[in-house]
Amino acid sequence: MKGEKVLKIAVGFVHGIGKQHPDFYLGMAAALERRLAEVCPEVELVPEGIYWADITDNLEKKLQEKLSPYHLRWDNIIDARGFMINFVGDAIAYQPLPKIDDPAPKEYIYTDIHERFALKLQSLAHQAGPDAPLCLISHSLGTIITSNYLYDLQNGKIPPRIRGIIDKSNTPLERGETLTHLYTMGSPIALWTLRYHDFGKPISVPAMNLRGQEIGEWVNFYDKDDVIAYPIKILSEQYDEVVKDDIEVRNPGLLSGTPLGSHGGYYHSDEVIERIVQSLAEMYNKITSQHDIAAAKTTAS
Template identity: 85%
Template structure:
């Protein structure tokens, strides 16, 4: 059984192969407990979109010889880390002819193209699992929200309509895993903490497959539990799971933020759920085949 898996990275310095180590760990464990599952992975890499602007900003600051830039590149860290989140926010301007040039749209276009690739490689009806980290959890939530609420821009709609597959429309979404998510902070824009996305996809609700799980490390000041934000979140988020991330600086407020990709607890939960879904679908198909004969 093929499962399409999209990985969405977070803020800061990133590389296109950011997800490869986690893919290897997932595939290795699945080979032990459910070899029938074939993961079809795709990295939804977007860092280059914001890096270009952030590099221009850093170049403009060079003549000022600001403190803390040479030894520890403190401002470089702030620009890369905080700048990503600021640049991603859609500009609240109505009737702007340049709307398609916003970073928000550029990143969502990349997201749509990667789902298009997954549909081509895994199949148009393949179950879709999304694994996202840090700011990537916000991007993923926004993209899914736009899909589910009919708010996809014409620019993104054109990409989806090229093949118009169920996977690209978000209709095969079964699993959503958030790691080190600051989404609780984003919900402060709404008096009731906002409306969460639906996982599994609305058309799959009630089939008892898939889940939305939020992983957080207590030492990670960027990550927050989300299930108790509201009754709506409590209904769709299956679990907030506290993990202990590996790494030399994992006990520090920021050093713990990057360890989710290597967490055995995260890997095991994802693998067990994907294997459970595969077994359920296989059993359903066997029953249907038996009835047809």
């Protein structure tokens, strides 16, 4: 690509509930890179997995050990409670707790997970550049974590422990100012908004300083068979304004037609991959076009 303008895009992948591994994102990242090489080879992805499962896994393992002596029914046959602890336990453990008269402010899982998020964004800023466009691809509970982290970031609610991480480099990317794309897959955000009478306030995507430039998007993917996934544009006028599209997809896989079997298929969906690739390529074309126009004006003057 000699002589061509290369655009580095920082891409953070955020996994969801259940058993996960640190390399959960590699397959999807590789699929995006392969397709981009065909559509827009000038784009270079800098992928990073925002892995947090080990934080909740340790606590869930302790609970299972405490329950072991009771020999509860179904555990030996299909490990039903193990499934519930891993699947539902992540969501329960993540919930933020009241801060009034807090005896142990550093022990919340919510903050521990958000600290991991901040460190991964810091890594992306170092690899891709402090001003690189930021694309976040989240799944399941990871969509809630991503939304909460960005909301706290955009509304001045970041706690001191995480603020200290951001302030070390203090880059625009880590401050969320270069956020262009957000993709939510199999998202239960609609359920989380039930905590608010008006379904709450959505985050800003693209970031506020990028609004009005027609660069970036928030797209929500859902499979009708996936009982954890819901459309979100319809929640309120605010969500309708910030979410560009709710896109129904048909996830691949042998169990994709079942209520839970469809939940993990987004990572392998050609429809999801293609939408993300086309949007990132479109951003490259718009950015380079703007740069060319600016350069032409400078030369003319």
